[in-house]
Every structure is written in C-alpha cells, then in structure tokens.
Amino acid sequence: MTSAPTPRSRRALTPQRTEGTAAKRTGSAARTGRVAAEHLPVARVCVDIPLPHLDRPFDYLVPQELDDRVVPGGRVRVRFAGQRVDGYVLERVSSSDHPGELLYVDYAGSAERVLDPEIADLARAVADRYAGTLADVLRLAIPPRHAAAEAEPEPPEPTGAVPLPDPNAGWCHYTAGPAYLRALRQGRPARAVWTAMPGEDWPTRIAEAVAATLAADRGAVVIVPDARDLARMDRALTRCLGGADRHVVLAAALGPRQRYRRFLAASRAARRGWARAVVGTRAAMFAPVARLGLVVIWDDGDDQHAEPRAPYPHAREVLLTRAARCQAGVLLAGYTRTAEGQLLLETGWAHPLVAHRAVLRERAPRVIPAADDVERERDPGAVTARFPSVAWRAARRALAADTPVLVQVPRRGYIPAVACMTCRTSARCPHCSGPLALPSATAAAVCRWCARVAVNYACPTCGGRALRASVIGARRTAEEMGRALPGVPVRTSGRDEVLDTVPGTASLVVATPGAEPIAEGGYGAVLLLDTWALLTRADLRAGEETLRRWLSAAALARPASAGGQVVVIADGGLAVVQALLRFDPGWYAERELAERRELGFPPAVRMASLTGTPEAVADLLSLAELPAGVEELGPVELPEEDGRPMERMLLRARRAAGPALARALHAAAGVRSARRAPDPIRIQIDPLDLL
DNA sequence: TCAATCCGTATC
C-alpha cells in the first residue's frame, strides 16, 4: 500500500472483496505461492493475547490446503505482530473489512470445534460484564488441547427414554416444588431460588430437576463447589438418569488428558444435538450443551464459585447470564440463601422454593444457643473453657445414644476485624461504611476502603467508644476433646484430608467448614465452636457466610425427634443465630439485602476494585470516562509487592450503570496497554473480598 | 547529509 494522507478513509471506500481479489492483494501470498480457499476465504480469529486494546477479532486468509480444518470454533495458529500465536476461529466469512493486506492462517491442528457458538457469545458477554478480554474468558472456558484425546472413539448416542422423576418424591415438601419440576418437564424456563431443608438429599433433588429437563429434550449444567460434592452429584445423576451415559463430569482436578477428553465428549454431544447434562466445578459453567434448559448452582455462597483468574467471573453470574441468553431454567440452591438470591426473588426474576413449615419442623434438629461469655477469651487455650456445659451435655447425650458428634471449628488465619469493645458490633466507617482497621494498638482506626481516620469513633449500637481487634485463631481441638472423652474414636476432616462419610456410630468428628463429612443417619449432635471468629471476620459477608457454614453443618444433624441437637456458642440475640434457630435463611437474606442496600454494597450496587501501584491506579482513573454518579472510594494502601507500593481503589455505581462502568474501565485499560503503560492494574467487578 | 535513537502507533 502506498502511503496516503488519510489511509483509513480511503480504504474505507474499498468495496467488499470477493475471495479472488482478497487473495490477490496479499503480497505474502504471491511470495509463498499460497492460494486462498474458494469458499468463505476469510477467518475471523480471536487471538490468544490478553491485551485489552487487542480485544477484537482479526481477519486472516484461509489457505486452500487448510480449507477443511479452519472451521468456526476451531483452533488455529497465526502470525500476529510478528509472533506466532494461537487463536480461535469465530467465523468464516466471504470478505474482510480490514483495509490492509491479510496474512494467511499458518496452521490448524485439527478441525475439532472446541468453541461452541453459544459459548463464544456467552464468553463475550462475560468479558464485557467483568471488564475483561474475550481471550481471557476463553482460556477459562476451553481446556488446553490434548491431541491424543481427539483420536479416541466416541460413545454412541444413549437410547431409551430418560426416567421421569416423581414430582411427589422429594420436591413436594417445597412450596411450588412439583410445579417447578412440571415446568422443567415441559421445557419452560422456570427460575427458582431453592433453600434446601436440613437433612435434604440435595444431589437427588437436583438430579430430579435435571431428569425433568432432559425428558423435555433440553440440556442442563450443574455447578458444585468442590470435588466431594461433585462425586455425590455424579452418583445421584447416574441413579436418576438411568445410567452414566447422559451426563458428563468435568473437573479441573482430572488432569489434562481426562479433562480434555470429557470436554470433547460434552462438546461433540452438543454439536450432534444430544441433550445432555454436564456437572462439574466452576470451569464447567462454560461447557457446551445442546438446547440448554436448566442451569443449577449448589451453594452459590461458597467462595469456590469465584474464579481467581482474570477477569474473575463468578459461577452464579455466568450461569444467570447464560440462562437468560438461552431461555433456560435456573436453580440457585443451597441450605442458605445469599443476598444475590434474595435480590432475584425481590425483583421477581425467580421464585422461592422453600420447605413447608410443618415438614421443616419435623426434619430440623433442635438448635440451642449457648452464651459466649467474655470471660473465656482470656483463656482461649483451655478446651473446657471454650466449651460451655450445654455443649458437653449435648455431646455426651449423642455419644450415649451411639450417634456421632460433629464439631465445627473455623480455619485458622482469619483477618482480625475491629469491633466495639462493649457490644461487639463490627466497626464501620462513618463516611463510607467500609470496615475499620487498627493499624497499631495505639493508633486510631482507619477505614480500609476510603482511608479516612475515624477519630472519636462511637459505636452506632451502644455508643461505646473503645475498639478492639478480635484476636482470632482456631486451634485444633481434636486431641484435647479426645482426652476429655476417653474411649471415643476421634476423626478430623479439614484441608489436608477431607472425609466423605463417617459411620453412624458414636464418634467425634472435628471438621473445618466445608469439610464436614456426612454421617449415616445424621449426627446426634453438632457443635458450632469459636463462632466469634466467624462472626467478626473482616469481611462484608461475615454474617451471611457464618449462617451458610452453620447451616451446612446443622443440616447434617438428625431431626429433633430422633434426638438431633445443634449447639451454637453465640449470643442468641444475634440475627444470624436467630436465623439458625428458626431455620429461616430467607428471613436473614431479606435483612442482609436490606442492609446492603442501605450501606451501598453488592449486590445492591455494582462495585469495581482497581489494584496496582498508586501511579497506575491514578493513571487508569484519569483515562476512564466513568458514567455519571460513580463514587470513588479510597485509595487505601495495600502491602508492598516486589518492593513496590500497592493500593486499591473502589468504584461504586448503581447496578444499571454496571455495564457502562465495566466498558469505561476496559477502554481505559486498553488505552494504557496500547501505550505500553508499565505497571499492570487488576480490575475486579463485584469482588468477593471487599475489605 | 546520514545513521542511530526515540516515540508513537498498529498488530488482520
């Protein structure tokens, strides 16, 4: 091309090309002697480069010899800015709008269509929502290629009808339960927030919902937090779907080959139009499924559902987006209800599925709150001191009845939070409602969000002026308790070793939250210890999270009629404890959401956090054309990284301004990366850890 | 007047 004064405008007049001319204007083609494919010679490619300003398709010519391997959704290798990079073919088109010469696609390994069109579309939407790039999302969505797995033979299409679930088996105990199953059976996009009752066999209930969906010849995606839940879900699906050939289990932990193999199985089934179920941990939220009719997420409050890699999407949000785009049903499920679930109910987008009160009373264990007296904290080492007599009584009673006892102990390493010395209300910034921190024993409290110093802080609840950082740290109590209860077998289940199940006989099971084994017939007693550590976590979601953990442990107890007791060592006046006592997480979620509305926290608002060096954060902010009404909080200092100071800034916007906020941040990041700004910035939308 | 270097911009 000769240099024109305004090449862009001149080239814009160039008419759309046919395949022949497209090939001719490529100089490199003449040199290499390559010829473009006759039909649809242009491939629009998403190159695997994470730079925000390159987050758009690039066009390449398809050489004749690769005609049948450069397929929409396939992988290719292309030259980009002088380097060879991988990319995905988004589509094949007859001509390009690109004014310059097109390069040829270098290489296409196989014609396997790993990027389903629905997923490409979803990935774009997710990237937009999270101010990220399509390439980053595709990296989360598509496992790395493993060539050997592509050559393996495919299983045949399963034959025979899916057994129909009985809507009166388990779902009849929930308001609108049978109607929900019926709607799925008819292929309607029924959306529900389900609060499972204690003792519920939730994998079976979910499997029934999946069976109803498959019976309507639509597909389903089920996401669970961890491998243990995945194994349970797999078993339930095998049982309810009359075999293992109608669902695919996906998990990152499988290893590269198995992982790619399973992904291919799902992908090929979807391409053939076989309605199937995919079940997995969070990466499976992007698995291709034909005619998606239902998305399910179990325990959507579990932080395992938040992807730690850019652009940090949350499985709940991805699935909701996906369902909305596909007209699919939704089942947001858990023993508890998140504020996000509550919001879906209050906007009328989803319906509640809650247990009928009478059944709940029948199934629930008895919950006994035991006062958490301040005295004990002076002597945290002594088990007996941490362990009120009510708890000992409940434990001994359960053991005497030859039933197991579950002891839930928080994990170590919670960040100390600041609370009122007198009434223990968490201390919040009077200006922005962020959490306060005590930099040192003598210094005044500082807001972790807006960095304002809270001088003369007064507790809004009791007027107290003294603050203290709660000293937290859960000790392993297993041996000590074992010593106190001689002759009783003691088991532990935690990070290092997670037990799936324990026998229904007298034993002591000490577990950290999320690692509680299921006991045959249920636990005779569940003891919730060191609850102070959970309740005062320096986390906005401390209350919700505490209830979630308590309920998942309490749900494993026997019904009160069979002697099941739950002892929670906390003040019975606290709302969280009240919610546990009444087994009413819906009530708590209402309060929680109302409070977040008042304080301006997600999901009532959209938040964005910007993390980086102070210069980088300031630079990004100066470039970003933020929508009107965005509130800037901070910045606050973070610990140094590689000897460089780091800070974090929060942006608060109305939910409706969320897309515009993400767009503005992505655009600003694009400008920065285009001019090779040295320090990167992490942009997170609605991050879980809003400290 | 020419080469070495810097800066900005595009990457198909």
Place this chain on the structure above:
DNA sequence: ATACGGATTGAC
C-alpha cells in the same frame, strides 16, 4: 508483546 514509520538527535 513486537515491528515499523516518522521525527529527532548528533557526528561528520
């Protein structure tokens, strides 16, 4: 990230 073009600088 490179890669390239145009502007800028500095030595002949």
